[in-house]
Amino acid sequence: MSYTVLARKYRPKKLSELFGQENLVQTLKNAIEINRVHHAFIFTGTRGVGKTTTARILALSLNCTGKDGSGKETVDPCLECDSCKDILSFRHPDVIEIDAASNTGVDSARDIIESSKYPPMVGRYKIYIIDEVHMLSKSAFNALLKTLEEPHSFIKFIFATTEFNKIPITISSRCQKFFLQNLTQDELFANLQSITSRENISCGEEVLRQIAKMARGSARDSLSILDQAISLSQDGKIDIKIIEDMTKCGNLSFGEEILSHIFDANLQEALNTSENAIQSGIGISGILSDMIEIIAKMMHSICTKTDEKEVAKLLEKLKSSDNFSVQILDRMYQVILNSSHFAQNINEKSVLDTLIIRLSYIQKIPSIDDLVSSLIKEN
Structure with a gap:
C-alpha cells in the first residue's frame, strides 16, 4: 500500500478541525447555519495555512447529503455519503478544481x-475552486466579471491565492475576502504533538518546537519537515541531532546564525555559515526573509520595551557593542531589504556574502545625525 504523507493524511476535513483561523471558521459556520453563504470567496495567505483546505471543506459542507441521503448544508459534513466521498477522492462532477497557473x-x-450555465449533475451546488487565481491573465479575469457578479443560484466560486494584490479590484470587490493568518509556533507545536502521538513517534518538546520554528507559520511545511525527520530517524525516535543535521546549523536558523556572528564581530564565521547555507540548498530568499523578521522583532522589542524570547540572545550581543542603537538595526533592515530585490537575478552566494560584509561594517559607519553633529562642531 502506498504511503500517504502526513500533510495529506491529517488534512482537516471539517471546519472544527481547522486551527489558527478562528474568525474564518466562525464566519463560515454562521453563514452556513443561517443559509447566507456568499456566491464567491477569496482565501488568501502564505503557503500552507489552509486556503485550498478551507475551500474543500466548504465544498463538503455545501454538498453533503448526510448518511441517509436527506441532509442539508451543514457545518459538520458526514464524510460518509457518496457526495463527501467523491469530493474527498477528487471525482465529484460538481466540484471542479482548477489550477490557474496552468490554465491562465x-x-x-x-x-x-x-459550464456554469448548467445546473449541477448530482450535487446541491456546482463549485469552482480556482487555486493560485492571481495567475489568470487580465483577459481571463475580465471574461469572468459578468458571471461572477450575477451567477446562477447553484454556482459557488472559491478563489485561493498567495498574492492577493495581483487580483483586479473588479474581481475582489465581487467576493467575500478572508485573509488567513500565519500559524503561531504554539499552534504548530500543539498540532505536531497531536500527530506524533497518533503516529506513535517518539520525540521531545525541544524537537517539536524547533520544527514549529522552522515551518515559519505553515502547517504543511511543519508536517513535511516532520516527515523528513521520521525518514532520518531509527525506530520512530527523533532527537534534536536529527533536526540539527537537517538544518546543518544547530538550533539556530541560518539567518539567525549569520546575525549572531555579525554581532560577535566574527566576519569569517558569518561567511562560513553563508557557505554552509548555500551548499545545503537553502534558498537565499528564505535566509534574507528570516534575517528581516529577526531584526524586525529586535526593533519591536527595543521600542516597545517588551521581551521577545526568540531574539533575546541576539539583543544581548548587540547591546554589548560600542555603537548600539535602533538606528543601526534600521540601517541593517534596509540593507537586507534592498539585497532581497536582487537575490533571484544574481549569483546567490555573491549577494549573501556581500550583504554579510556590509552588515559587518555597518556599525562602524557614522549615522547622519553624527555626521551633522560633527560638521556643526567643526564650524
Missing part, C-alpha cells in the same frame, strides 16, 4: 462561463 488564458475562463 481567456479560453479557460470561457470554459468556466459555459
Whole structure:
C-alpha cells in the first residue's frame, strides 16, 4: 500500500478541525447555519495555512447529503455519503478544481462561463475552486466579471491565492475576502504533538518546537519537515541531532546564525555559515526573509520595551557593542531589504556574502545625525 504523507493524511476535513483561523471558521459556520453563504470567496495567505483546505471543506459542507441521503448544508459534513466521498477522492462532477497557473488564458475562463450555465449533475451546488487565481491573465479575469457578479443560484466560486494584490479590484470587490493568518509556533507545536502521538513517534518538546520554528507559520511545511525527520530517524525516535543535521546549523536558523556572528564581530564565521547555507540548498530568499523578521522583532522589542524570547540572545550581543542603537538595526533592515530585490537575478552566494560584509561594517559607519553633529562642531 502506498504511503500517504502526513500533510495529506491529517488534512482537516471539517471546519472544527481547522486551527489558527478562528474568525474564518466562525464566519463560515454562521453563514452556513443561517443559509447566507456568499456566491464567491477569496482565501488568501502564505503557503500552507489552509486556503485550498478551507475551500474543500466548504465544498463538503455545501454538498453533503448526510448518511441517509436527506441532509442539508451543514457545518459538520458526514464524510460518509457518496457526495463527501467523491469530493474527498477528487471525482465529484460538481466540484471542479482548477489550477490557474496552468490554465491562465481567456479560453479557460470561457470554459468556466459555459459550464456554469448548467445546473449541477448530482450535487446541491456546482463549485469552482480556482487555486493560485492571481495567475489568470487580465483577459481571463475580465471574461469572468459578468458571471461572477450575477451567477446562477447553484454556482459557488472559491478563489485561493498567495498574492492577493495581483487580483483586479473588479474581481475582489465581487467576493467575500478572508485573509488567513500565519500559524503561531504554539499552534504548530500543539498540532505536531497531536500527530506524533497518533503516529506513535517518539520525540521531545525541544524537537517539536524547533520544527514549529522552522515551518515559519505553515502547517504543511511543519508536517513535511516532520516527515523528513521520521525518514532520518531509527525506530520512530527523533532527537534534536536529527533536526540539527537537517538544518546543518544547530538550533539556530541560518539567518539567525549569520546575525549572531555579525554581532560577535566574527566576519569569517558569518561567511562560513553563508557557505554552509548555500551548499545545503537553502534558498537565499528564505535566509534574507528570516534575517528581516529577526531584526524586525529586535526593533519591536527595543521600542516597545517588551521581551521577545526568540531574539533575546541576539539583543544581548548587540547591546554589548560600542555603537548600539535602533538606528543601526534600521540601517541593517534596509540593507537586507534592498539585497532581497536582487537575490533571484544574481549569483546567490555573491549577494549573501556581500550583504554579510556590509552588515559587518555597518556599525562602524557614522549615522547622519553624527555626521551633522560633527560638521556643526567643526564650524
